[in-house]
Amino acid sequence: MSARDLPRDPVPGETLLRVDGISLAFGGVKALTDVSFDIRKGEIRAIIGPNGAGKSSMLNCINGFYQPQQGRIAYRGVERRQMRPHDAASQGIARTFQNIALFRGMSTLDNIMTGRLLKMHVPFFWQLWRHGPAMREEVEHRRVVESIIEFLEIEHIRKVPVGRLPYGLQKRVELGRALAMEPELLLLDEPMAGMNLEEKEDMCRFILDVVKQYGTTIALIEHDMGVVMDLSDRVVVLDYGRKIADGSPAEVKSDSRVIDAYLGVGH
Amino acid sequence: MFYREAGQFKTSYQDDMAVFPIRQDRIGVAIILAAACAIPPFLDNFVVGTVLVPFLVFSLAAVGLNLLTGYTGLLSLGTGAFMGVGAYACYKLTTIFPGVNILVWILVSGFFAAAIGVVFGLPSLRIKGFYLAVATLAAQFFLEWCFVRIPWLFNYNISGAIEVPNRSLFGIPVVGPNATPLTRYYAILAIVVALTWIASNIVRGRIGRMWMAVRDMDIAAELMGIRLLRAKLLAFAVSSYFCGVAGAVMMFLWYGGGEAKDAFSINLSFTILFMVIIGGLGSLTGAFFGAALLHLVPIFLKFGLPALGFPIGGATAEHLTHIIIGALIVFFLIVEPHGLARLWATAKQKLRLWPFPY
Numbered sequence: 001m002s003a004r005d006l007p008r009d010p011v012p013g014e015t016l017l018r019v020d021g022i023s024l025a026f027g028g029v030k031a032l033t034d035v036s037f038d039i040r041k042g043e044i045r046a047i048i049g050p051n052g053a054g055k056s057s058m059l060n061c062i063n064g065f066y067q068p069q070q071g072r073i074a075y076r077g078v079e080r081r082q083m084r085p086h087d088a089a090s091q092g093i094a095r096t097f098q099n100i101a102l103f104r105g106m107s108t109l110d111n112i113m114t115g116r117l118l119k120m121h122v123p124f125f126w127q128l129w130r131h132g133p134a135m136r137e138e139v140e141h142r143r144v145v146e147s148i149i150e151f152l153e154i155e156h157i158r159k160v161p162v163g164r165l166p167y168g169l170q171k172r173v174e175l176g177r178a179l180a181m182e183p184e185l186l187l188l189d190e191p192m193a194g195m196n197l198e199e200k201e202d203m204c205r206f207i208l209d210v211v212k213q214y215g216t217t218i219a220l221i222e223h224d225m226g227v228v229m230d231l232s233d234r235v236v237v238l239d240y241g242r243k244i245a246d247g248s249p250a251e252v253k254s255d256s257r258v259i260d261a262y263l264g265v266g267h
Numbered sequence: 268m269f270y271r272e273a274g275q276f277k278t279s280y281q282d283d284m285a286v287f288p289i290r291q292d293r294i295g296v297a298i299i300l301a302a303a304c305a306i307p308p309f310l311d312n313f314v315v316g317t318v319l320v321p322f323l324v325f326s327l328a329a330v331g332l333n334l335l336t337g338y339t340g341l342l343s344l345g346t347g348a349f350m351g352v353g354a355y356a357c358y359k360l361t362t363i364f365p366g367v368n369i370l371v372w373i374l375v376s377g378f379f380a381a382a383i384g385v386v387f388g389l390p391s392l393r394i395k396g397f398y399l400a401v402a403t404l405a406a407q408f409f410l411e412w413c414f415v416r417i418p419w420l421f422n423y424n425i426s427g428a429i430e431v432p433n434r435s436l437f438g439i440p441v442v443g444p445n446a447t448p449l450t451r452y453y454a455i456l457a458i459v460v461a462l463t464w465i466a467s468n469i470v471r472g473r474i475g476r477m478w479m480a481v482r483d484m485d486i487a488a489e490l491m492g493i494r495l496l497r498a499k500l501l502a503f504a505v506s507s508y509f510c511g512v513a514g515a516v517m518m519f520l521w522y523g524g525g526e527a528k529d530a531f532s533i534n535l536s537f538t539i540l541f542m543v544i545i546g547g548l549g550s551l552t553g554a555f556f557g558a559a560l561l562h563l564v565p566i567f568l569k570f571g572l573p574a575l576g577f578p579i580g581g582a583t584a585e586h587l588t589h590i591i592i593g594a595l596i597v598f599f600l601i602v603e604p605h606g607l608a609r610l611w612a613t614a615k616q617k618l619r620l621w622p623f624p625y
Contacts, residue, residue: 063490065486084489085486085489085490086489086490086491086492086493086494088490089489089490089491089492090492094490095490097487101484101486101487101490102483102484102487103479103480103482103483103484103487103488104483104484105479105482105483105549106476106479106480106483110476110479113476114476114477114480114488114491115491117473117476117477117480117491117492117493118491118492120473122473124474124501127468127469127472127473127474128465128468128469129465129468130468130471130472134472134473135281137473138280138284138472138473139279139280139281139284142280142284143280146280177491181491181492
């Protein structure tokens with residue numbers, strides 16, 4: 001029984017995010033040209049394409065790092081104009097990075113605790129004493145974080161500064177930090193890059209469990225085609241900043257333009 | 268063998284998040300605090316006045332700068348000026364409202380420094396690292412200029428000096444010519460212990476994590492929902508508050524008045540910054556270590572060596588002190604670039620296992 005046969009809840013349904021005619025250029029370099037697709041609630045949506053196809057730029061547009069020159073992004077049906085990354089965070093969009101962006105000087109626990117920042121509201125005055133409401137809030141969020149630590153099986157490295165952890169574990173901590181935000185939409189930028197087979201299998205298991213347990217919607221960039229085909233519900237293929245295919249893994253796999261993009265075209 | 272947490276079980280997250288989760292640490296800190304309270308009455312006034320009091324003042328300023336540079340990763344060379352703001356604010360406040368307790372004004376004067384700190388922290392959103400250091404240098408020069416050119420600040424005193432008035436607490440003179448070094452020492456000790464405790468509460472909680480996130484990876488921090496400008500300005504405000512209080516304490520409880528423009532010069536900024544770097548960025552204990560190395564060791568060398576019978580004269584001792592301190596700084600930075608605090612942490616880690624290798 002493959003991972004895809006597991007029953008999943010909630011069933012992919014209404015559109016969570018719609019990207020409509022996005023174009024993004026850096027000076028003369030066109031990173032994205034007229035890209036449109038949608039992400040439905042509860043699905044795993046893969047974005048694939050050769051190197052430099054604009055996959056990461058697409059994620060950066062979604063969470064507000066880049067402002068596309070043209071096109072619209074509607075999240076939960078609400079279209080947005082200018083948006084900063086912290087706005088995206090408060091709307092429930094979390095992400096991990098291709099090259100790990102953890103807080104290296106902080107412990108695993110503190111890193112994941114930062115994911116709770118938006119949910120912590122006890123005012124500065126109480127923070128000074130670390131008693132009463134501040135302490136209660138701290139313990140309450142620590143409990144949530146501990147459940148995530150347990151979920152990702154990283155109990156043993158709880159107090160270790162993340163700078164000292166091996167690569168695979170750092171990737172896992174970064175996933176934990178994103179999960180701590182309890183996102184509705186989770187953007188994963190190559191979560192399995194540079195991992196060995198077992199680590200990849202672990203990560204796949206975590207991603208499927210996240211969808212199942214937390215009902216999170218996931219947009220996934222990945223180069224390992226086996227992983228993409230196994231995990232994702234639908235796939236978008238980008239090449240040179242343009243969308244060349246969109247559909248189920250099976251459809252995409254047999255699309256001649258996709259094959260051309262990956263294998264090259266005979267001249 | 269004695270320093271081990273075996274058998275100390277935590278049954279709640281609250282216990283696990285305590286300042287000193289290991290019992291031996293708690294005992295150690297209690298002993299240090301008890302010694303800090305009990306021993307000074309038996310010491311010479313000179314030792315209390317020129318060794319302990321300045322050490323505490325420097326420690327407080329270093330704790331303040333550490334919040335900014337060590338925890339939030341913002342380099343500042345304006346520490347001396349922010350301390351000066353605290354001192355002048357305290358002077359004006361106690362002149363205008365002489366009836367209010369001086370310790371209250373010392374704590375309030377920090378807020379003035381915080382406000383000024385926020386203003387000069389505004390460029391930090393755009394510039395980082397050395398460039399920010401240069402921008403804060405502007406604060407240093409501008410405020411130093413104010414301290415000399417605005418006579419209102421020093422009550423139109425012709426010499427431009429701050430004249431510290433007599434102020435008492437419960438009938439005991441705390442500030443001014445009549446205050447004994449011992450009373451001043453206890454006043455400073457209370458302030459430093461209280462503020463250090465507050466600093467440790469801040470850095471271990473939500474605010475501290477926010478600052479460290481900004482320091483380690485600002486892009487990811489923004490993604491966690493942190494507003495960078497707010498976090499940085501808060502760091503400037505809190506750090507400047509600590510520095511301002513340290514400045515007021517320095518002028519009123521240590522110097523007892525004098526020409527402030529010399530006291531709060533760029534040299535002071537550098538001294539505090541070096542204390543923070545050598546002590547350990549991002550460690551409150553480090554601030555104390557740094558202050559100790561840069562203040563206590565020179566005094567020990569200067570007065571301690573002749574006292575121990577090494578036949579060196581005053582001038583020679585002075586030169587020797589500079590050489591040894593310089594060498595020590597280089598030595599410690601080579602052995603442990605992360606500062607004395609890291610060295611201390613490593614030693615404790617080793618001690619937990621000793622005498623076993625692992």
